[in-house]
Amino acid sequence: MKKIVTYTATAIALTLAATAVSAQSEIDTDGDGLLSYNELLAAYPAMTEENFTAIDTNSDGAVDADEMKVATDAGMLPTEG
Numbered sequence: 001m002k003k004i005v006t007y008t009a010t011a012i013a014l015t016l017a018a019t020a021v022s023a024q025s026e027i028d029t030d031g032d033g034l035l036s037y038n039e040l041l042a043a044y045p046a047m048t049e050e051n052f053t054a055i056d057t058n059s060d061g062a063v064d065a066d067e068m069k070v071a072t073d074a075g076m077l078p079t080e081g
Contacts, residue, residue: 024068034062046078 027035027043040055040063041047055063055071063071071077 024065034064035068036062044078046080048078051076051078 024035027039029039029042030036037047037049037052040052044051052063053059055067055076057067057070058064
């Protein structure tokens with residue numbers, strides 16, 4: 001039973017990671033592998049420069065896959081309403 005739970009948890013984690021990568025590639029309109037403020041603003045209309053700065057933890061002016069995963073997991077992406 002413990003193995004089934006472990007396998008299920010692993011499968012869910014891999015599915016979520018694949019979904020996050022897929023979502024990022026859809027947002028990344030210029031295909032550079034990074035998300036600009038404008039790309040995130042198009043996907044998340046409530047995005048502010050303050051949100052973006054908080055997500056861009058290495059302050060390079062773009063959000064990479066690791067930063068996006070942390071932001072998603074932490075619920076940092078703005079939602080409407």
